[in-house]
Amino acid sequence: MNLDYTPEQRAFRAEVRTWMEANVPSGPLPSFDLTREGFEAHRDWERKLNEGRWGMVTWPEAYGGRGLDLIRWLIFEEEYYRAGAPVRVNQNGIFLLGPTMMEFGTDDQKARFLPRMAAGDDVWAQAWSEPGAGSDLAGVRATATRDGDEYVLNGQKIWSTRAVFADWAFGLFREPGSERHKGMSLVLFPLDAPGVTRRPIARMDGEMVFAEIFLDNVRVPVADRLGEEGQGWHVCMATAGFERGLMLRSPARYQVAASKLIALYEANKDSTPASVIERVAQGWMDADAYALTIYAMASRLAGGGTIGPEASTNKIFWSELDIELHRTALDILGDRAELMPAAPDRGDAGDWLDGHIFALAGPIYAGSNEIQRNIIAERMLGLPRG
Amino acid sequence: MNLDYTPEQRAFRAEVRTWMEANVPSGPLPSFDLTREGFEAHRDWERKLNEGRWGMVTWPEAYGGRGLDLIRWLIFEEEYYRAGAPVRVNQNGIFLLGPTMMEFGTDDQKARFLPRMAAGDDVWAQAWSEPGAGSDLAGVRATATRDGDEYVLNGQKIWSTRAVFADWAFGLFREPGSERHKGMSLVLFPLDAPGVTRRPIARMDGEMVFAEIFLDNVRVPVADRLGEEGQGWHVCMATAGFERGLMLRSPARYQVAASKLIALYEANKDSTPASVIERVAQGWMDADAYALTIYAMASRLAGGGTIGPEASTNKIFWSELDIELHRTALDILGDRAELMPAAPDRGDAGDWLDGHIFALAGPIYAGSNEIQRNIIAERMLGLPRG
């Protein structure tokens, strides 16, 4: 146990910091969910990252990555968030589809898709959930009917991030007549294919951050199935593991949020009861605790260990932390909390309201916290099912 | 809606206060659970209360009570707790058995038992729970086998309050072979009857506040069954309603505790972070909110309304309030919190530790809070069972 960064790790941090300082756009980019223009601005940022080989840092060098170990990945993320760099429009590719394809894809698929994914040439949407399925992925009803060398896709997907403007999507489809965990396949499809319709879903504040995808006899080659036919559940669980676990939620974002909260408190000290500093301190401690725990997990993985159901504890912790950080900020803002960005007299209200709405989704998506507690109880602690 | 006490209510309060000031023992009585001497001291207090007709104030005058309406009962309780009067050793009689007997008892039973109960001549223990039954009262296994004009009682009861020194007990017994809610009867039995063995159960701090009762062919006359044969569940549910609901937990105890907490905070202000006053204030607000809610319920009942499953909300609220009041006090006491009464240097540690242990039982007994939340969800809000 040694909590000092090595000279190499320090040098790596300096390298990232230098690159970010030189390249991170000075202002925020327009939303990638709202306009094609915003989406393309984010794609450009992905291209710039890829040029610096900072796009897919955890991927092997062969696919355009740097093959970073997890500690360096954490350092990279720390510097990325510290620099205030844009949210990754490529996120589904980096953390979900990319690693899954490396594990389950054919050589042809890897060659066709991974470099374009890394370059931002193909931006991917995920198409897992369906109306009525929610946390119950085995309840998927969209079908892939085999017709020679093609699948014919039909059905409806929902809560697809990036789907409005993305190029491709990956989703779960089942053989007609199959049930629950059986007979499902993970299929890739272009979002401009005939028969695909996308409909943005407005979030409660009017922002379009999700989409529905309707598939009406969409034909895709069998070669664009990822993994074996009927093994979609298995492939998908590997992917879900990535999402719930270490990868998607790097601690840096919460630590940056905690630092902003401290600054907000300091700036509004005179109008805030002294006790609020204890909530601020709790948020800061929890953000650090999350970072320390992820460092510990990363070290365990580096030493050949694995992450199992304890990934569910991460999900619960960060989602509750995120809400609490934002609730504290809104309480400090008081009657400024409700103001939308264009309102006068907002002062330093920043994007806490937007962040709060986003945080409210935390305990719901990527497997609701109720499901996560079941997993902890049953798979980690061995309590009986049902 | 009128939140002023009437002149008559004020006069009543003054009457209670005068009597209490003249009669409440100046120091605490020895525990009624620990020694016969302590038990008898409490019985003497019950006798004194009865002499002043302050024993069973909610009972009809015919049985030695005052037939108080609920508002006056609340005023009585306020003055009782305000005066720091002893805990009622007679509690099972006042609130559980007495009202049940008035509703379900025969004239003979009422004449034989109620006056002695009111006078403290018979102190009653309850004998409902059994090992393995807990919150599932329908899981009772103790049996009452009919033998002519007698029942032969066999089995084991647990968590019987007052049972070590009490004179009589009332408990649920089932006809051999009957199942779940059917075939149960509520039977009264003397605790010195042949075949009855009592074993005190030590609480975690060594205090004996419960007992087990073992019944080995205990013969009681059929005339000592309360309610119809086989209707024990029905009778018992009426009693449980009293326990969970309005009666057993008068708000005054929490309001007195909150006032003590405020005093503790003030006395230890210098060594306590300023933020703790917000927890103290929350405790005080919650104690008052509980009182206001009970006043509202009492008014509703006085107007001919009924209390149904919302009694379960009371149980949850007071049990959580009680824990939070005590946790706050222990946090103020800091390293004095763990000290037992005889320890030096306790300062104003009072009985917060003892109260805390007692409070920990709150969410468990009289139907666990998990059961109460089920009741609220299913019976109050109409969510589906199972």
Next chain:
Amino acid sequence: MDFAFTDDQAAITQAAREMLVETCTPTDLRRMLEAGEPSDQARWSTINEMGLLGILAPEAAGGLGLAAPDFVGIAEAAGYVALPEPLVDLAGVTIPLLASLDDDHGWTERAIGGAVVAIGHPANRFVADADTADALLLGDGEDLHIVSRNAVTLTRAESFDPLRRLFQVDWAPSDETRVGSGWGDAADRGALFAAAQMIGLAQRSIDMAVAYAKERTQFGKAIGGYQAVKHLIASAQVKVEFARPVVQAAAAELALGTLPSRARIAHAKIVAGEAADLAARTSVQVHGAMGMTWEVDLHFFLKRAMALNYAWGTPAAHRRTVIDRMTSLPTGPDKTFASELADA
């Protein structure tokens, strides 16, 4: 001592609630938003015809001469439907204040008749409903002024709650516009009736969660059958059950105007806000991803609850009042009601 509402109180509350629930459905709210209508004239006429606006105004001024407990259930119902029109501020706060002025320039009567007087109380950063107001009641130091809508410049301060219309007001006081001095108990009234609305909002969030949990299935059964969902909702309902009587008591004691009565209002505002917040978040959780969308109606209630929680004094400010009362005056079981305590 009687905590129950009178039959009259129950009847008027019931009538108002039925009218509001019927005329102010989420569908109505959506229609208004799509049409860009700031308020619904038909509903406002009905509110007016029912006499709700003058409920707390003296009979001499053309009102019903009733008191806060007569209005608290109506304010709760207004919260339950997330009413866009300013019934609560007008009937609960502004009209009683207008009626207390030496010379109200006739505005009490006009307001009772349906004219909107927006109130720029210093407890609030912006003025709600100023765009549809006939006049604005504004403060300049201690002085109160009534200014015509045409005499002010409004800048919209867009709220997260699209049905809440807030404005920054630029205006100039003059001798002609001055109508009196001092806000009286307007801040207390504002806080009290905001608390009442939050009780309604909390119950609405819970009712929606219950309805959804009965209908929505996961893993082959209604999610309301899962204990985790039941307990989430039950815990929110407990919060509401122990906040509502606090609001009602605060209403009954409003007229005392003492520190204890004001502390009870502060208490009510705090706990009603907490109940509304917990209920809204619980309902979002129960609704799953759907609860995050514009499409599901829940957000109307969540947004209003958040806005009201910080309006008419933040929870932090109200907590200071509670602590002030708690530490300066006796507490205990015989001191529950403000009438038992002289003010400090």
Next chain:
Amino acid sequence: MDFAFTDDQAAITQAAREMLVETCTPTDLRRMLEAGEPSDQARWSTINEMGLLGILAPEAAGGLGLAAPDFVGIAEAAGYVALPEPLVDLAGVTIPLLASLDDDHGWTERAIGGAVVAIGHPANRFVADADTADALLLGDGEDLHIVSRNAVTLTRAESFDPLRRLFQVDWAPSDETRVGSGWGDAADRGALFAAAQMIGLAQRSIDMAVAYAKERTQFGKAIGGYQAVKHLIASAQVKVEFARPVVQAAAAELALGTLPSRARIAHAKIVAGEAADLAARTSVQVHGAMGMTWEVDLHFFLKRAMALNYAWGTPAAHRRTVIDRMTSLPTGPDKTFASELADA
């Protein structure tokens, strides 16, 4: 940067844990209490033979010369079994302090060999284990003194935790007893290893809840099959999972002795205490009425957790340290580790 324990660290921790779990069962604790034995000599000999007492003492003084991360898992195991003997205070706090003295009068060596030196640090109101001590390390102003057990008068301060033996000590300092000046990092060590014990206590409470929930049935099924019970226990486990690495990080950074490293210890003490408290209360709830009894073993762990939560600095005191660090030095994702920050 490596958060993993070395094989050596894992091995010694594992060995110590197995020994403690085997020799310090609740049955053993009950036997000691019934016999009125303050400590178990056989177990103390084993602890001594395993070299655990000198683990943090310099090799020159006869110790193993290891560092806090080597001991943190052992302290956790001591908490897991509610160890009555003063292994943690002695090996973690007192012996390193003795070893740092200019002239320890030979007590370092004796303590490494199993002699008990009780410590009267000003962070604690009473002196634990003074009755079985061979000597006491006490403070008089800034001066440290070592006093023989026979030279002091002890008054028992009975703790809720019957296995925790606290004493008020009456004594008189003299030139002969003076051994040095200043407590060094003893308070940090005390807090750190108390935190480690609380992690063990938390996990023990959870493990007991899990075992009971699997076995106990209600309404015809194991209570651990009910979602409400599952979620209670799962929430407690989450607390533990995010407290343990904080304690480990605090151990790794102890030697820095800077404000950030001390704030991490304070952080660790706070969250370990919260985890132990939540886990104990959760376990009581899961155990139902049985959890309230002396008969069920749970109370041993609940009591120790409560005592340690307030020992070696209360949560309130530690929170002040955290806030001090947070407001006076930079925060952020590149400032997680104390080594990244100079002290203020």
